Amino acid sequence: MPSSALLELSSENKEQLCITANALSVPIRIDIISLLYQNPLSVQEVAKILNIPPSSAGVHIRVLENAGILKTERKIINGACFKICHVEKYLVNIILRSSSTNINQVSSLPIPIGSFTDCYAEFPCGLISENGFIGTEDDLRSFYLFDKSQAQLIWMAKGFLEYKVPNILPKYKQCKQLSLSMELCSEAPGYNEDYPSDIYMSINGRSCGHYQSPGDYGCRRGIYTPDFWQNGLTQYGKLVTWEINQEGTFINGERVSNLRIEELQVETGDYIKFRIECRETSKNCGGFNLFGEKAGDYDQPIILTLEH
Numbered sequence: 001m002p003s004s005a006l007l008e009l010s011s012e013n014k015e016q017l018c019i020t021a022n023a024l025s026v027p028i029r030i031d032i033i034s035l036l037y038q039n040p041l042s043v044q045e046v047a048k049i050l051n052i053p054p055s056s057a058g059v060h061i062r063v064l065e066n067a068g069i070l071k072t073e074r075k076i077i078n079g080a081c082f083k084i085c086h087v088e089k090y091l092v093n094i095i096l097r098s099s100s101t102n103i104n105q106v107s108s109l110p111i112p113i114g115s116f117t118d119c120y121a122e123f124p125c126g127l128i129s130e131n132g133f134i135g136t137e138d139d140l141r142s143f144y145l146f147d148k149s150q151a152q153l154i155w156m157a158k159g160f161l162e163y164k165v166p167n168i169l170p171k172y173k174q175c176k177q178l179s180l181s182m183e184l185c186s187e188a189p190g191y192n193e194d195y196p197s198d199i200y201m202s203i204n205g206r207s208c209g210h211y212q213s214p215g216d217y218g219c220r221r222g223i224y225t226p227d228f229w230q231n232g233l234t235q236y237g238k239l240v241t242w243e244i245n246q247e248g249t250f251i252n253g254e255r256v257s258n259l260r261i262e263e264l265q266v267e268t269g270d271y272i273k274f275r276i277e278c279r280e281t282s283k284n285c286g287g288f289n290l291f292g293e294k295a296g297d298y299d300q301p302i303i304l305t306l307e308h
Contacts, residue, residue: 005088005089005090005091006089006091006092006093007020007068007069007089007091007092007093008093008095009092009093009094009095010094010095010096011095011096017094019066019067020067020068020069020092022063022067023063023064023066023067023069024067024069024092026060028050028052028060029060029063029064031050032046032050032057032060032061032064032070033064033069033070033087033090035049035050036070036085036086036087037087037090040084040085040086041084041085042082042083042084042085043057043058043061043072043082043083043085044057044082046061046085061085065085068088068089069087069088069089069090069092070085070086070087070088071085071086071087071088072084072085072086073086104176104177104307104308105170105173105307105308106305106306106307106308107168107169107170107305107306107308108168108303108304108305108306109165109166109168109303109304109305110300110301110302110303111163111165111301111302111303111304112149112151112292112301112302113151113152113153113154113161113182113290113291113292113301113302114127114134114148114149114150114151114154114292115149115163115165116143116148116161116162116163117162117163117164118160118161118162119140119143119159119160119161119162120140120159120160121140121143121156121157121158121159122156122157122158122159123138123157124137124138124155124156124157124187124189124287125137125138125140125143125155125156125157125159126138126139126142126154126155127142127143127148127151127153127154127155128151128152128153128226128229128295129147129150129151129152130150130152130226130294130295131226131228132228134147134148134150134151135147151292152226152291152292152293152294152295153229153234153289153290153291153292153295153296154289154290155187155234155287155288155289155290156187156278156287156288157187157278157287158278158279158280158285158287159277159278160275160276160277160278161275161276161277161290162273162274162275162276163273163274163275163302164271164272164273165271165272165273165274165304166270166271166272167266167269167270167271167272168304168306169266169267169306169308170308173267173308174267174308175261175264175266175267175306175307175308176245176246176261176307176308177243177244177245177246177261177305177306177307178203178243178244178245178261178264178266178272178304178305178306178307179241179242179243179244179303179304179305180201180203180241180242180274180302180303180304180305181239181240181241181242181300181302181303181305182239182240182276182290182291182301182302182303183236183237183238183239183240183290183291183296183297183298183300184199184211184213184237184238184240184276184288184289184290184291185213185215185216185217185234185236185237185238185288185289186213186214186215186216186286186287186288186289187216187234187278187286187287187288187289188215188216188286188287190218190232190233191215191216191217191218191219191232191233191234191235192215192216193214193215193216193217193218193219194214194215195214195215195216195286196212196213196214196215196284196286197212197213197278197284197285197286197287197288198210198211198212198213198278198279198282198283198284198285198286199211199212199213199240199276199277199278199288200275200276200277200278200279200282201242201274201275201276201277202274202275202277203242203244203264203272203273203274204264204265204266204269204272204273204274205273206259206263206264207257207259208242208244208249208256208257208259209242209249209251209256209257209259210256210282211240211242211251211252212284213237213238213286213288214238216234216286216289217234217235217236217237217238218231218232218233218234218235219235220235220236221235221236222235222236222291222295222296222297223236223296223297223298223299224293224294224295224296224297224298224299225295225296226294226295229295234289235296236291236296236297237289237290237291237296237297239297239298240252244259244260244261244264245260245261245307246260246261246262247260248260266306272304276288276290290302
């Protein structure tokens with residue numbers, strides 16, 4: 001069955017549903033569809049076969065054409081112009097169940113940690129892929145190499161990573177909640193599990209509070225830590241989720257700010273911009289490690305989720 005033969009209708013589009021139902025409510029129109037399903041015919045031929053006036057046949061055919069069931073084309077036959085009619089849609093699927101407006105729909109986007117569009121980092125800093133170092137350790141120039149897209153672990157003593165990602169909110173929808181989830185920890189020399197760091201998040205230029213990382217974890221190997229990565233260095237982090245909704249801003253379920261989702265103006269932008277940052281002026285400037293899906297304890301990159 002060609003997909004073009006199917007006419008999909010639902011109570012979500014009441015106007016089209018009523019137009020089609022009206023078109024199919026007259027018995028003679030059903031006869032016209034059955035006749036034209038067998039062969040394309042002119043209006044005059046339909047009228048003659050069904051023994052109805054040509055004017056009446058023309059009216060019925062126009063109603064069925066407006067409903068999308070029939071299609072007419074003008075053809076020249078022996079120097080005369082005829083309207084030839086054929087069946088465009090011979091299967092009709094009607095769904096009389098509307099989706100509940102109380103249930104949110106979800107759009108999600110995995111974001112590689114190396115897809116940042118701007119950055120600044122201070123020593124110690126660096127990037128690795130699952131196979132080795134990207135560029136040179138403690139050299140900011142490495143953060144601009146094309147290979148950064150393969151990054152699975154990024155670390156810095158202070159600085160920021162900024163991302164611009166596609167706005168995955170469907171058009172004409174209202175964003176009810178935005179969440180960003182990622183694996184993070186502090187950045188200490190070697191590792192130090194008692195090394196607090198304030199890791200800030202901003203989205204679309206609005207501050208979304210900070211997560212206080214307890215330390216830089218390295219007492220055991222991370223579940224997905226690459227084999228080449230030495231013991232005695234950062235191994236894994238904690239999964240941290242920022243959520244901004246109509247009630248405020250939350251980090252791992254704890255309210256941190258009164259910033260609400262409407263203030264991010266997600267509906268108006270072509271992209272969503274967010275920045276992960278460790279500020280020199282913060283109380284605990286302990287840097288950060290950001291893990292991809294092939295390092296640390298969680299097999300995920302950054303995950304952006306929008307509820308609408």
